[in-house]
Amino acid sequence: MKKRTVWYGALGAIFLLLTGVVATAQEKPVRLNGYLKYLGMYYQPDFPLPGFDSRHLSSHLLHNRLNFSWYASENLTLTVEGRNRLLFGKLVKDYPGYRKMTDSDPGFFDLSATLASGNGWFFLSNIDRAYLDFSKGKWQIRAGRQRINWGINLVWNPNDIFNTFDYFDFDYEERPGADALKVQYYTGATSSGELVFKPGRHSGETALAGLYRFSQWDYDFQFLGGVTGPDLVVGSGWSGDIRGGGFRGEVSWFIPRQARHDSYQALVASLSGDYSFSKGLYLHGGFLFNSHGTTGPAGGRLLFDQQLSAKMLSLARWSLFGQCSYPVTPLFNAALSGIVNPGDHSFYIGPSFTYSLGNNLEVMLTGQLFSGDTGTEFGDYGKLLFARLKWAF
Secondary structure: OOOHHHHHHHHHHHHHHHHHHHHHHHOEEEEEEEEEEEEEEEEOOOOOOOOOOOOOOOEEEEEEEEEEEEEEOOOOOEEEEEEEEEEEHHHHHOHHHHHHOOOOOOOOOOEEEEEEEEEEEEEEEEEEEEEEEHHHHHHOEEEEEEOOOOOOOOOOOOOOOOOOOOOOOOOOOOOOOEOOOOOEEEEEEEEEEEEEOOOOHHHOOOOOEEEEEEOOEEEEEEEEEEEEOOOOEEEEEEEEEEEEEEEEEEEEEEEEEOOOOOOOOOOEEEEEEEEEOOOOOOOEEEEEOOOOOEEOOOOOOOOOOOOOOOOOOOOOOOEEEEEEEEEEEOOEEEEEEEEEEEEEEEEEEEEEEEEEEEEEEEEEEEEEEEEEEOOOOOOOOOOOEEEEEEEEO
């Protein structure tokens, strides 16, 4: 009941907001865009899942996103963004926990709700951006649900301590947000300091941290420190280039504030490089180190894990990543990516093909192929194939 009350209250506030915006649209600039998508998925686990009578599962997703901003004045902007999703298919019907797992909101405010459901389908709405932004001079203050992007690398981000994203969740381009207050001060043309407070429902979810960015020797550097849940965290990162190729790195050290069974010390570091050739070929490689990871069979997580964090980006001590892409024609792009756990020899392969059908309309075929022995990091996932049609407006 509490969740539904919070959701209805949020919807009411948005309705009143939109009404006011429409009334003043002639005077104040408004931005509204989004997209419509269809995503079909075929899933073949490597072994029968409990409760399923088949190893051939499918699901379908109709997805609408709306991005709304109201530039109320020169200094004040109000942004509300959200998505509506209709999910149906055999996976939804035969796996009752799928709806509960999808309808989860890790923020301080619960802005996600299943508005309707039936046998084998449900309709879900959630708001993942809702903030006020005030800027004046060298100061910028943003309060509400927002994306706090401290990560530098393109796959693994040990510095992204507020809203870690899952690389395998490719259909969520916007990435999750956090309910937080961010104060930023620009100390120069290429330098700034940030202080972020993220409240939690209990002390294990509360975070307070600061970050300082600056440029030197044609590189961008950053240093961070603070408290995230039960841990102290210090870290740094950089981005630059070597002979025209991108070179990035991040490291974070998590230290328990006190001896407790629900925390541990961990050093997490990632390094990556990428290069674009003149003919369009793009290469990208990187590795991840997790001092708390295992060098033996890592034991897989549940698919679509909701517990990913900057402290535990992988179950392995070492992880390797590689990617290449090439524009076969101006309208057709092919890509291939992969992740290897050298400790237990499990791996992931992700082929992807994208074709532009016209302005703001594209179709994509992609796969997520996991392989390895039972009990390894990627050995228990299976194979997934996706087809997506996307129209942006």
